[in-house]
Amino acid sequence: MNAEAISLVEKEVKPVVDLLNDYLANYHIHYQKLRGCHWNIKGQNFFTLHVKFEELYTSAQLTIDEIAERVLTLGKPPHSRFSDYIKESVIKEIDTIGMKDLDMVDAILDDMAKLIELERELLEVSDKAGDDGTNDMVNRFMQFKEKNTWMLRSFAGKK
Numbered sequence: 001m002n003a004e005a006i007s008l009v010e011k012e013v014k015p016v017v018d019l020l021n022d023y024l025a026n027y028h029i030h031y032q033k034l035r036g037c038h039w040n041i042k043g044q045n046f047f048t049l050h051v052k053f054e055e056l057y058t059s060a061q062l063t064i065d066e067i068a069e070r071v072l073t074l075g076k077p078p079h080s081r082f083s084d085y086i087k088e089s090v091i092k093e094i095d096t097i098g099m100k101d102l103d104m105v106d107a108i109l110d111d112m113a114k115l116i117e118l119e120r121e122l123l124e125v126s127d128k129a130g131d132d133g134t135n136d137m138v139n140r141f142m143q144f145k146e147k148n149t150w151m152l153r154s155f156a157g158k159k
Helices: 010-040 046-073 082-088 101-128 132-155
Strands: none
Touching: 010 046, 010 082, 010 101, 010 132, 046 101, 046 132, 101 132
């Protein structure tokens, strides 16, 4: 597959693909952090957050697959090594063992803020390339995170 096969100009789509691969790297680190939070949550918010973290990592897993498939649709291979994810991600790994429940929420909120920042950049770049497919996909992901940011901030008693 190549960009021309779906009526896009390869040269114009290259920055989109590069940014999608960065986005994919960040999503993988975020996903693993959500898994760690789900596995290691303790305390009075266990039942609420255990379920919420599972909902979020399940969604993240599906999102990761869509991002990788979009990269392939645009004619390039998606990154698939954890060494690449760690090297390229602005989201950093954390040790969730023994972490307090609301600190976990804060860590996930930080990740979501970084992902939304990347999504806004992707929306600009994909719009400039005339790549409505990527734009629609990223917009959907961003809306999900915006809503969940509001919910988690509300849960944590933040403004």
